[in-house]
Amino acid sequence: MIVGIICFWDRYATPYLLKYEQMLQQAEVQYEILFWNRESKQSEASFRQQGNEVYLDYNCKEGKQKLFSFYGWAKHISRFITKRKYSHLILLSTVPAVLLMPTVMRKYKGKYIFDIRDYTLEKYFIFRKLVMRLVNHSCLTPISSKGFLKWLDVSPKIIPNHNITVSEDNSFTAPDFSEDCPIRFSFVGNVRLDKQTEAMVRTLGHSSKIKQHYYGRVLSVCNIREIIKEDGLTNVYLHGPFDVKEKETIYKDTDLINTVYANAEKEEDIPLGDSTPLPNRLYDALIFYRPLVTSKGTYLAELSDEYHLGVNVNGFDENLEEEIVNYTKTFDRKAFMDGCDKLRALVTEEENTFRTKIAQIFKTWKEDGC
Template identity: 30%
Template sequence: MIGIIYVGSINRCPYLKNYTSCLDELSIDYEIISWDRSASTQNESVEFTAKKHHIFNYPSKEQRNPIYKISDFYRFSRYAKKIIRKQKYEKLIVLTTMSGVVILKELRTRYKNNFIFDYRDASFEYFGPFKSILNKIVVNSSFTSISSKGFLQVLPKNMNYVMAHNCSSFETCIDNNKIKNSKVVVGYIGGLRETDYMKSLVDRFGNDDRFEFIIHGGGENLQELIDYSEGISNVVFTGEYQELQKSKLVKEFDLICYNYPNSFVNDLALANKFYDGLLFRKPLIGNNSTYSGKLIEKQSVGISLDFEDKEYKKKLYNYYINYDAQSFEESCDKLLAEIQSENYFYKKKIKEFFVNGN
């Protein structure tokens, strides 16, 4: 029996499928231990065939100060450890850093070299004690899967890392029937978490006849952003969307906005938007001082700029008007082939771990 640990709702863990699909294919039983931090019923439309799903129902707001969340994580730690000791899983899958932090003792003893650590986000690695704990999780894992090679800048050197892209489908979409707009449609899609950043985008593109700025996504600050953009005709907030709608929404973009502001979290990560650009054949707008922005430029799949550049919009507009669509699509094909190869190796390593062990 395999145990899968995740300190959150499985609805927000799409990469869970990377492991459950392999387990299902190999006919290996598994259980999931997760934490519904909103203390509501988790969406059982998420497909998996776990023998049992242990859900820790305890409210803990994401925006709460990390200091005050320590007691919440301690409660989940006790819950998870109790189940792990009772069920005596043969091996573990540890999804995200905090899932490993709360069961660190078990990972260094009973499950040493007998778990996969799935690392998805940088968070508090600049804090010495936290980084020390992270290093211990990596060192004791059978291997660590990473969703961005940028993370290698903060992870321990010379460990066993496997690239795990946030991309499960490689079905590309080239919409040759898209009607050319009189304006360049810049599209943002995803959760609206950073209010100041979104307002800066509204300020940047608002009331410029060359652009139309469309934002698909929800969040606690959605109404505030709608109010902020009131009266600006070329800026539209559409609100939350269902994942099945994403393809249709992205098709209407000319460029995908992926110029996240600099932060410890953003600088090294590689978001789903990067893959959306490749699959839907939409050039990406990146931040030239982040890992993703440099990758966009290196792979010729968009343009990366300094957001404070006084000629930002001029350079962006000229890029779109003059870019070579055929050359861009060839760059997308080349990069997607590399990604697909790395994902194949990732799945191979998962299966080898389940079947052969260390």
């Protein structure tokens, strides 16, 4: 018996994979992970294996040609799954799951976990129907944000799954904004820009009161380096990729967490792909007690308001610096920390329920032995 975990990216872009690996190891269930090396220069696909990790080296083209790359990926992965005869699958994200649907529906009904991380092509009626069919034939469908319930149909298979990790350092407390020092404003994760974040980078680019720090891999589609150079920005610092173990150090040097992300200037125009997900930085805020700066009109902003987690802005606001500085001057430390504790308790309860159900599924898979 071997479980196949299907990833549409590399390991660095799939941090939530580790949770499934740990639980499979605890259940003593064998597994293999199929990664896609998109940056390979090879136009002809080939597989290479390192331990229980399998890499598909196959160049992913950009623009309209990307659809052909996706089709090629699905063809090669389907053949590999058939050849390996996996007993069960864990499908990470909607697009790869839909691409593999013929194989999944033919051989794995009721034998897979369908993990939904993002809103992708669900605005298309047929795609959303295919997603819901995958949901209904899964063992379980974890979703990384309850904001997704705005576009998913109701199903007993759906369960919240939170990307929260507990810090070994319990000495963190909320920042002290009483000192007259520049605010350390940090983005932690894969670095990419949308309309609001690009506008914000430029607006705050010469601020003496706010220093913008970006920790993480700059994605190939992100032009932040060009913007810094072209505009001569003086307060934007790119620190490059980091190890998850470095998060505690990063957040010790952080006052506010940058969670601004919205591909529209007006709140009512923000697409569901931007308004409904929850970033890992939310959980970082709850663990490390660092307030959020997030985009108005998003599900994250709703949580921020409900639990007093930070300030909601529009990246296009001309008075952005003033909004952020005023928040720090009127910062209610107790309300913020109480809100973090309250939401963290709810998240922990839901995460424990998720882990219990996954453990039961893995136990059943192992007992079935097929």
